[in-house]
Structures are given as structure tokens and as C-alpha cells.
Amino acid sequence: MNSYFSHPLSQQQAEDKAVGCILGGAIGDALGGPVEFLSLDQIRSKYGPNGIQEFDVAYGKVGAITDDTQMTLFTIEGLIRANVRGTLRGVCHPPSVVGYAYQRWMKTQSEPYASFSIDEKMPGWLVLHKELHHRRAPGLTCLSALRQWKESEANNQSKGCGTVMRSAPFAFFYDPWKTAYDCAGITHGHEEAKVSSAILAQAIYYILESNGVENAFHKACELDTTNSLSSQLVRTALDLAHSSVDQYRAIESLGLGWVAEEALAIGVYAAVKADRDYECGVRIAVNHSGDSDSTGSICGNIMGAFLGERALPSRWVQQVELSDVIREISVDMVTNFPPDSENHTPEETKALTDAFWDKYPGY
Numbered sequence: 001m002n003s004y005f006s007h008p009l010s011q012q013q014a015e016d017k018a019v020g021c022i023l024g025g026a027i028g029d030a031l032g033g034p035v036e037f038l039s040l041d042q043i044r045s046k047y048g049p050n051g052i053q054e055f056d057v058a059y060g061k062v063g064a065i066t067d068d069t070q071m072t073l074f075t076i077e078g079l080i081r082a083n084v085r086g087t088l089r090g091v092c093h094p095p096s097v098v099g100y101a102y103q104r105w106m107k108t109q110s111e112p113y114a115s116f117s118i119d120e121k122m123p124g125w126l127v128l129h130k131e132l133h134h135r136r137a138p139g140l141t142c143l144s145a146l147r148q149w150k151e152s153e154a155n156n157q158s159k160g161c162g163t164v165m166r167s168a169p170f171a172f173f174y175d176p177w178k179t180a181y182d183c184a185g186i187t188h189g190h191e192e193a194k195v196s197s198a199i200l201a202q203a204i205y206y207i208l209e210s211n212g213v214e215n216a217f218h219k220a221c222e223l224d225t226t227n228s229l230s231s232q233l234v235r236t237a238l239d240l241a242h243s244s245v246d247q248y249r250a251i252e253s254l255g256l257g258w259v260a261e262e263a264l265a266i267g268v269y270a271a272v273k274a275d276r277d278y279e280c281g282v283r284i285a286v287n288h289s290g291d292s293d294s295t296g297s298i299c300g301n302i303m304g305a306f307l308g309e310r311a312l313p314s315r316w317v318q319q320v321e322l323s324d325v326i327r328e329i330s331v332d333m334v335t336n337f338p339p340d341s342e343n344h345t346p347e348e349t350k351a352l353t354d355a356f357w358d359k360y361p362g363y
């Protein structure tokens with residue numbers, strides 16, 4: 001499997017876009033976390049008429065990430081391990097390897113996980129970060145599906161947004177649409193949950209190919225041959241972003257974001273409405289009565305991929321929880337593997353390969 005980044009970007013550009021996308025999502029998640037379970041009226045009475053504008057305390061700290069970012073990081077981990085496995089062993093089924101990564105996320109939630117699926121001797125680098133071992137309102141569908149997982153599709157009809165909120169990383173790997181679609185099925189059986197994930201991943205891939213945000217989503221929606229609710233609602237969101245409807249009424253008309261297609265549409269709406277202003281975008285995305293951290297996360301993924309890391313406000317980059325870990329795994333996501341043997345001695349190549357295997361064991 002040749003899963004790695006094949007866009008016409010330099011290594012420096014690829015890292016800028018990867019960090020922008022993943023850290024941008026984490027910041028949107030952290031901004032929305034304190035208001036996830038508040039109505040718009042409650043948000044306004046606490047923070048004023050414009051709603052929450054800066055990080056506040058959630059889960060006992062300022063800038064805390066939630067399950068959205070946790071699962072996004074384990075998506076990246078799974079995809080890197082899938083690539084390592086495919087490259088060195090020649091055979092790989094990405095939904096299985098990503099499924100094992102989600103089992104390691106289950107471990108961070110102190111959940112009973114399918115014990116057959118965890119090799120304690122080769123845990124890899126990510127799960128060893130104790131700061132990840134906190135419950136941040138994990139999605140119940142994700143938990144129940146992963147408890148029963150046997151390298152299989154979820155046996156449910158859920159279309160909760162727990163799929164689309166973790167799906168931005170697929171944009172950086174081979175065949176984003178199919179891999180995101182298949183990996184959404186690990187936890188959610190409903191078609192909309194899978195198509196929403198596929199649209200987000202494919203659209204971010206188009207953004208990496210230098211398309212604007214709107215054009216990227218129009219192109220991604222054209223791949224949806226079933227004309228699902230997901231692509232219909234994304235098109236509605238794009239229209240609304242250019243209408244005179246005010247942001248609060250526009251988001252209300254798209255839904256609350258607890259289900260996948262609504263979360264995607266709200267994230268897209270905020271990203272387009274804000275044009276090139278990242279701060280404005282994530283603020284629009286989180287100030288509503290629904291699933292604020294997920295819509296903030298999706299908007300942040302989109303805008304960060306489009307604008308790059310430099311668009312992220314430095315105070316939020318510094319304050320967001322696990323900023324260094326998020327940055328490091330984002331860079332690893334677009335680091336060539338196996339290492340380029342033309343620029344290294346055989347000994348150096350072997351040492352780099354072994355070190356990456358230890359960090360992301362491809363078994």
C-alpha cells in the first residue's frame with residue numbers, strides 16, 4: 001500500500017498544512033469544549049452577546065482538548081502504522097490497523113477493550129502520553145462499538161458525528177474518500193456517518209491540491225453519487241455562507257451538529273463565512289446550542305488546512321493542551337517512510353527505519 005502523501009507540495013509546505021489542519025482542529029475543539037452542553041442563550045448569559053471568544057475552563061483546565069482531538073490523534077496513529085506495515089510487510093488493511101488504534105484510545109478511556117487486540121509489548125508512542133488518559137465526554141456509540149469490535153463493521157445504525165470529527169487525517173493519505181468511508185464504519189453503521197467523513201477527507205485533500213475551500217467541497221460533493229443528505233446539507237451551508245441570513249439563524253437552520261451531516265455542514269458554513277480569518281471561523285463554529293466542540297474542531301481542520309499553521313493565533317497554540325504532541329504527530333504524518341535512501345547511508349537509513357517502527361509499530 002502506498003498510503004503516503006503524494007501532493008505537489010514541498011516537505012515544508014506539507015508540514016505547514018498538516019500542523020495547520022490538526023492543531024487547527026484541536027484549537028477549535030478546545031474553544032468549543034466549555035460550551036458543548038450549553039444552549040446559545042446560556043452561552044450568551046455567561047459570555048456576553050457574541051458568545052465565547054477565548055479559551056475557558058473545561059474538564060478542570062483552560063484549553064483542554066476533548067474526545068474529538070483524542071480520536072483524531074489515534075486516527076493519525078493508525079494510518080501511520082498502516083503505512084509502516086504496508087511498506088515493510090507488503091500487506092495491509094487500513095480499517096483493521098485504524099481499528100486497533102481506536103482500541104488503544106479505548107484504553108485511555110479506562111474502558112474494557114477487546115483484549116485480543118492490544119499488544120502491550122508494542123504499544124507505540126502515542127498511547128504512552130498519560131495526558132491523553134482522560135475521559136472528555138466520549139461518544140457512547142464509539143465506546144459501545146469498540147467494546148464489541150472484531151476487525152468488523154459496527155453493527156448499529158448510528159450517524160452521530162463521532163466519525164466526521166476524527167476524519168480530517170485521511171486527507172493526507174492514499175484514497176481519502178474510501179479510507180475515511182471504511183474507517184467511519186468501524187464505529188458507525190449509518191451511511192450518512194460514512195459519507196460525511198468521506199466528504200470532509202476528500203475536500204481537505206482538494207484543499208491541499210490548492211483548491212479554495214468552497215471549490216474543494218463542491219468537488220467532493222460531486223463524488224457522492226447517492227446525493228446523500230450529507231452533500232445536500234453541505235451545499236446548503238455553502239449557499240447560506242453567501243446569504244444575508246445572520247450566522248446564528250443560519251447555523252440553527254443546519255441543525256445542532258450531534259449527527260454527522262449537521263456537524264460537517266456547520267463546520268463548512270463557519271469556515272466559508274469567515275473567509276480567511278481563522279479566529280472568526282472557530283468562533284462562529286462554536287457559538288450555537290449544539291455540539292460546539294465537534295463543529296469547532298471540523299471548522300478548525302478545514303481552515304487550518306487551507307491557511308496553514310501561521311494562521312493559528314500563537315496564544316491558542318501555546319495554551320491548547322498537548323500542543324507539542326499534536327504538532328509532532330502531525331509532522332510524522334507527512335514524513336516520508338521509508339526514509340529516502342539517496343540522502344542517507346545504509347546505516348542511517350536502517351536507524352531511521354527502526355526508530356520510526358518503534359514509534360509506530362507496523363504490526
Ligand SMILES: [Mg+2]
Nearest residue numbers: 066067068293
Ligand atoms: Mg468532544
